[in-house]
Amino acid sequence: MKKALIIVDVQNDFCEGGSLAVPDANQIIPYINLLMEDNNYDEIVLSQDWHPANHKSFASNNGRKVGDIIKLNGINQFMWPDHCVQNTFGAEFQKDLNIEKATHIVQKGLNIEIDSYSAFQDNNHFTKTDLDDYLKSKDIQLVEIVGLALDYCVKYTCLDAVANGYLTCLHFNGTKAVNAKPGNDKETIFTLLQNGVTILG
Numbered sequence: 001m002k003k004a005l006i007i008v009d010v011q012n013d014f015c016e017g018g019s020l021a022v023p024d025a026n027q028i029i030p031y032i033n034l035l036m037e038d039n040n041y042d043e044i045v046l047s048q049d050w051h052p053a054n055h056k057s058f059a060s061n062n063g064r065k066v067g068d069i070i071k072l073n074g075i076n077q078f079m080w081p082d083h084c085v086q087n088t089f090g091a092e093f094q095k096d097l098n099i100e101k102a103t104h105i106v107q108k109g110l111n112i113e114i115d116s117y118s119a120f121q122d123n124n125h126f127t128k129t130d131l132d133d134y135l136k137s138k139d140i141q142l143v144e145i146v147g148l149a150l151d152y153c154v155k156y157t158c159l160d161a162v163a164n165g166y167l168t169c170l171h172f173n174g175t176k177a178v179n180a181k182p183g184n185d186k187e188t189i190f191t192l193l194q195n196g197v198t199i200l201g
């Protein structure tokens with residue numbers, strides 16, 4: 001069986017010192033590097049949040065406060081601080097992540113009107129990225145997922161991996177949650193288990 005590792009959004013803005021730093025995010029990087037060394041993945045995919053500066057998921061572009069929720073194209077949109085703006089330091093992969101082994105990069109969140117948590121598609125399900133086609137073209141059947149953040153981009157990438165027919169595993173030690181509300185991490189794990197995602201230690 002061919003397997004891929006999908007590394008979600010391990011970028012400066014989501015790591016220590018970033019504008020949307022996920023608590024303890026940097027702790028997962030050595031674990032992810034070890035995974036890449038110890039496993040013969042057929043493919044290693046990096047996803048990269050890649051927003052134009054005027055992206056509508058940014059509170060600053062809507063005259064809102066971080067944490068507000070607005071309706072954007074008919075769905076709830078959490079208001080984030082500016083983050084992962086194209087061609088800025090914050091959008092670069094964190095330097096300790098060993099990206100040499102990556103075989104493919106998927107950028108998401110390019111459309112200013114729609115946020116994109118999943119590496120497979122935007123939050124409105126209007127546009128798919130090339131991730132599913134890419135993995136299918138390489139005969140990938142199993143995906144292992146790590147990265148940031150558990151309760152947003154990792155969660156939706158896992159759910160879409162299942163929906164697209166992949167055996168899907170999440171590495172618990174390879175992810176950290178935002179936990180905007182305490183307990184979001186636990187709730188996310190339950191949702192993933194209910195939807196057929198295997199949680200690896």
Ligand SMILES: [Zn+2]
Nearest residue numbers: 049051084109
């Ligand atoms: Zn984003």
